[in-house]
Amino acid sequence: xxxxxxxxxxxxxxxxxxxxxxxxxxxxxxxxxxxxxxxxxxxxxxxxxxxxxxxxxxxxxxxxxxxxxxxxxxxxxxx
Numbered sequence: 001x002x003x004x005x006x007x008x009x010x011x012x013x014x015x016x017x018x019x020x021x022x023x024x025x026x027x028x029x030x031x032x033x034x035x036x037x038x039x040x041x042x043x044x045x046x047x048x049x050x051x052x053x054x055x056x057x058x059x060x061x062x063x064x065x066x067x068x069x070x071x072x073x074x075x076x077x078x079x
Contacts, residue, residue, distance in 0.1 A: 001057055001066065009066055011057075012041035015048050042070045 001009040014022075019038065026035035045052050060069050 003061075011043055011066075011070070013043045013045055013048065013053060014041040016044055016046065018048075019044070 001011060003009075022038055023035045026032045026038070032038060043056065045056055057066075060066060063069060
């Protein structure tokens with residue numbers, strides 16, 4: 001994602017369907033304690049299309065900074 005202010009973001013995007021696939025693959029391979037957990041991507045979307053991703057990013061940008069929205073625990077002041 002390239003923003004007009006010069007910031008650039010690389011965002012790892014998965015579909016909800018791929019989450020099930022990744023878990024199933026891990027159960028077979030033994031990765032992530034045989035599918036007990038997944039290290040999540042930056043963003044989940046309904047479908048992996050340009051239209052879906054553009055709409056999603058536009059909506060997120062209207063809500064605030066991508067850094068804070070996609071990784072809120074990093075910016076949390078709570079302890």
